Amino acid sequence: MKIGEAARASGVTAKMIRHYEAIGLLPPASRSEANYRDYGEAEIHALRFIRRARDLGFSLHEIASLLALWGDRHRASAEVKRLALAHVEALEAKARDLSAMAATLRHLAAHCHGDSRPDCPILDELARSN
Amino acid sequence: MKIGEAARASGVTAKMIRHYEAIGLLPPASRSEANYRDYGEAEIHALRFIRRARDLGFSLHEIASLLALWGDRHRASAEVKRLALAHVEALEAKARDLSAMAATLRHLAAHCHGDSRPDCPILDELARSN
DNA sequence: GATGGGGGTTCCCATCATGGGAAGGTCAAG
DNA sequence: CTTGACCTTCCCATGATGGGAACCCCCATC
Structure with a gap:
């Protein structure tokens, strides 16, 4: 999925997806031959996670923590x-x-x-x- | 009054006083021989006005309107x-x-x-x- | 008279989340 | 082969505020 589709699928603008990657909230996306960012289901899930957390007023800093906890199977x-x-x-x-x-x-x-x-x-x- | 005193008298930081002048919310202050900004009672009143409006959550843009109305004797x-x-x-x-x-x-x-x-x-x- | 400290001055940078837009590359359909 | 829709990076802007550098000014004290 290219960034525009990912944006539509997640409710996060393409601009913001790039931004989240730039600030390290998201790992660098894999690239197509044309150097286009390529997203799969897992990435879309993460983007939706971020959008929902934003909708609940969490800062990007807090969201980074939430994402880390989300990804940690042994979290408390x-x-x-x-x-x-x-x-x-x-x-x-x-x-x-x-x-x-x-x-x-x-x-x-x-x-x-x-x-x-x-x-x-x-x-x-x-x-x-x- | 120098800017530091004006800041103490108004509750607006010196930094912000300069900023308000820079963005045109306040007219340029008169200057002393040493190029120091010089404030009188009227300016202190305006600064307090701004601070109170900020405390009520008005944006600087809205405050500009309020200041204009404040200064207009024929306002409605x-x-x-x-x-x-x-x-x-x-x-x-x-x-x-x-x-x-x-x-x-x-x-x-x-x-x-x-x-x-x-x-x-x-x-x-x-x-x-x- | 020199020095030190506590003002002041301008200017640049950072924050936080987001958007606008330019300049240029890529790809599909007509 | 062009057109248009998409992608890329990069810079700039928002709104209110703060931090800090580099420099100037004035007064008191040694």
Whole structure:
């Protein structure tokens, strides 16, 4: 399979597949006579694995660890779980941060008339001098 | 005030102050004889404004708009409110995305024994072949 | 007066994940 | 044999931030 097909089959763009190889997340693909990258089922599986992990918000660095664990038949699931839960904590912390920002701003906006007059509690808050 | 003092007074690092000037978010600062940037109260206010907007998750691009509105005595607060609420929507959407990822992953982790055995529903899900 | 330290200045590079695009090679079908 | 779709590598850009080098400036202390 050439890179375009692999991209369609895995949901990872060809650009990203090359990138993942370049940074060592994936081993160098074997090449055809025309120097085209050639992918088999195993590679497609790995690419899908990466895409799903990305969809769950894992960084490429974390994904490298996950791939290593995936490929290790003697892994302890405890290690995977630890990694996953640490990531969950980070996701939840980020979500809380964003929600807090949203709530603060929504509150400010609720007090803003939102008409043609210039008075605006939102700007007042941002420009507050203390 | 030199840039270091301005940084301390505003909570924006000197590095970032220079950056904001470089990208045109702030007008070029006036310079001392030694070519040092010189800041007055007005500039400190603007820097604090920027920092607060950043704390609320606004992008520098959005902040440019907010600064323009802030400086426009004839602005309509409707415009500010519109911007703020659009940003709130984006924040909430992002927060929802992160929460969904966290929930999915927490669910998977809950089914993972997390012991020394290799079986792991988390990896199974990532490696799912359909 | 020399020196040292703690500012400041510019400029380049790195992060993280991704995309755009140029210049050129390869292959199938018309 | 050309055309078009694909592939290759390489460079640049994003957004916000930080690190660090090389150099300049000023003030206090020996």
